[in-house]
Amino acid sequence: MGKGAREATARERIAAQRQADRRKDRHRRLATMVTIGTIAVLAIGGGAWYAAARDTAEQQAAAAELAPTTVNADGTVTMARPGVTAPVLDVYEDFQCPACKALEESSGPTIKNLASEGKAKVVFHPITIFSMEPTKSNSVRAGAASRCVTQGAHWPAFHDRLFKEQPSETVEGFPLTDLVAWGKDAGITAPDWEKCVTSQKYAQTQLTQSDKVIREEKITGTPTLKLNGKDLDSNVAFVPNKLRQAVLAAGK
Template sequence: MSSRNSWQNKQSARERLKAERDRQARRSKLRRRLGIGAVAVAAVAAAAAGVVFASSASGSGEHDDWARVPTDAAAKPLKTPRNVAADGVTVPYGDPHNGKVLAVYEDPRCPICRMFEQTDGDEVRKLADQGKYRVEYHSATFLDRTEDESGSKTALAALGAALDQGGLPKYLAYKKVLFENQPDEQTDRFADTDYLLDLAGKVPGLKTPTFEREVRDGTFVPWAVKTGKAFNDAKDRDGKPIGGTPSVLLNGARLNVLTQTGPVSPKDFTAEVERAH
């Protein structure tokens, strides 16, 4: 009986993982079909910047009491967090002179990204510390899939504030806390700045008055929009769109970091990196 239950649990996990990847692929395909690329995203940010956040701010029902960034946050002048890479969007880790680059693509609201970070995140950074590569963290916001969702952008903007105020250590610690407390994908609770600030209190020394102001004001929302656009435009070395998260590339070549039941083990991740080398 226990063997049958174990098989059923594994089957259920595979089905959930496949369903999530399929949903992400459909969303990415829809965005490409609708032309949400460089021109469209810029137009949304500049000409209709308040749409996403205005809709979220109005809200309805149980979410009316959520604290949200100002409706005009996306229309503010672009401010890039300190400690971002020279491209203005990626977060670097490791020796900047290392010629091998491991690109990690993730969305704050993506449950499989949470699973990958919690399973393999330490291994990713350990191998960078050993000089195998340097890491570039790329963030996506495509899970804000409707006009009344903004949690990916709001969470990313808060991560930008952590990077700006506390550098890479605070950014990584805060990202860990966000993943540990990631809401169900359907709730969009990362759109609530009170919730994001409560979670920031779990990172010692992060929740300063300046950090709190940057989160509440949406200081880095324009940067989050720009970062999301960069993900939409990104391609692997074969010219194919990145498409979904999590995606991990070594010098542009995709690594197989997911199985039917979840992320690969740290040991298997290392083996995949060695094969790609």
């Protein structure tokens, strides 16, 4: 093989490698939006559909008007008016998941408002879906910190702050010192709050419980919303008015 041919072959190999690297990078970035190999966002059509959903987002009820919130022993959190047991809206979410942040920005107020109005019993399931770094560790830190919140009155504000401060999926985020500070901003005054967060007391519990929930509830992506045990399509979950109508219909 002549020198020119060898150089051409080398250039082709380099070009092929670069193309492969670009594909890997796209796959890596896409993987941050998936769980167990399934895309979580499910077609937000070039951003236009999501933008429309955000435009129709409801005004969230004031903190004092939110339904009573109970932190359960298994890490789930229930938001419901006394005596309201149905319909049940289960929200499976990961604080590091960009699609979950998108849901929070579009339908988060509707979810909380439905509980506030006594139209639904809402159960939040903060789980860790990521297996790659740094997203896995970011998720675990946030999820473990949320398990340190023992008073329901403070949980919604901390929950919302975590999504507001969600880091990029390509960097290390949710620093422990920030998690402590955000909890204090949310009104948490428990003497063991800082130690619980900084020691990551519930990190392993977060991972173990997440694996159990994903397996038992057959969670294939986040966010996942289930209404009376049945998965809601993303075209309903991400559109506030459609979500409201679905819940109201389930309550009849």
